[in-house]
Amino acid sequence: MQFREKTSAKIAASLEEESLKIFAKINEIANYLSFGNFGKRKKGDGDDFWQFRQLNIGESANKIDWRRSAKTNQIFVKEKEAQNPKRFQFWIDARPALHWSSSPMLEHKFICAQVLAIGIYLALRKIGQNPSFIGHLGNPSSIDEILGCANNLGKMPPVANKAGEVILASDGLEEIDIWHARIANIKSRGGQPLLVIIQDPIELNFDLSGRVLFNSIEQFQEKVQIEDCQSIRKSYLERYNRHFDALRVLASEMEVPIFFHISGADYLPIAKQIWQVFEAKTQRRRLG
Template sequence: MPVQTTAQTLRQDADALAAGYPALLAEADRVAALVAAGVHGRRRAGQGETFWQYRPYDPSDSANRIDWRRSARSDAVFVRDTEWEAANSLYIWRDGGPGMDWRSSKSLPTKKDRASVLTLAIASLLTRAGERIAILGESERPRSGRVGYERLAQRLALSEGAQDRLNGKLPAHAKLLLASDFLTDPDGWPQRLAALAARPASGIILHIIDPAEESFPFKGRIEFATPGGWMSPYLLGRAERAREDYRRKFEAHSERLTVTARQLGFTLIRHRTDQPPGPTLTALYQAFERSS
């Protein structure tokens, strides 16, 4: 057999990664459509670079805001408004680590799929309202509108969501949406979030949880394996005996994330994958509204 070229291999890998993209995009659009009826548009005038509208001059406006070319075509004086850019747009990071591909039941989505649906859905809502969205560390610049949303969705579908993307280019005072289970190197997250807050940036932490991670319903002889196989499997003879210790550790992890978010000015929203995405999407949109 001929040896595959690097380009062919990359294409196959990309196709495999994007295989679930149409279904995820359709689900995100469905969830966004359900929520959209209850929210309002955000477009308004303000500081920015993109033209929004002409409006009649007001005495409170400075003279350098007058558009003399437009005013010359009528008897009125007009001001050129640019579109308000809320906190320099929203930058999204969706964790793509091995642990995010896990689910405790075939009836549930993986944590990665649910995080993808929610981040795509909030992007859909915000781009409809004229906001600009980018994938942190991967998008060349924030985009708005349907075309911008489509390009962002394609990039998100292919994104590996590596943690080093958190070091990507980020304007000062940008808004962030970080979606993860925050279980990969949990002790390192306070430092990562502090580094983002120092840039400075703020926004929303979306904590994705599989119900079994919270309740630990396992019984009997169970073998546990780490995502990605970086450690040898661990065998428990009677898993139920470890339940209380596990729950305390998981609650401590969640509480630490809560305290870190509060101290750094992030809004924390939790979502369990056995719950419908609509209420969480509404909470995400409302949190973005409050932070703008």
């Protein structure tokens, strides 16, 4: 609550309309997710007080809170809040290729990745988790700080041991080998990767026509002129789908959940799916 008041005041005072829209979307995701079952606070072994309850028969006398019990005729037990912090780490791919959209009406892929990642980040903080960004020490709490972190993520540095959940937001266009090495690296250090792939509709459908001179974003000098885009659409889509099929196979083999978000689409369904993965893992851990 303190976090929200602090950030809201800053947002209202200083940020521009475009940023406000992004913040609104982030907050929407954060609020939506934190109200789920996964977000509910529970009793546990943490340090913070949770509640008093009457002693059940058969329970150890060590649990009795004598100060509280002395005030009444009943015997109370002091319960503490469950504090089972799980390690969540985020990484947003900041390659130039993500700073792009096919239309001024669409957000850049990097923005989409930010919105999703930070929305989930905030939701995790709300439920008492302690997420972080890979490559940055500490846990930024204000949106400014979070954005500062999220904007400055470069190549993924080595992940610490017991990495926990590692959320990787990218366009997935790097070679499969790179992804294989990246996932293997995280897994080897105890991390559980989760891939969020951002796609643009034009990339996905290649719905272009006429003469177009294409530039490479990574290597601007590289150009290719297509006289009739429709004539090569089929070939392009074959190559494109082949790449992502390979990525899916890799994720499946390495038991890495993978999610696809298309620029311009609603964020909440994909955020909810990711959240559900976290909930399922938590339940499995409890049951286990």
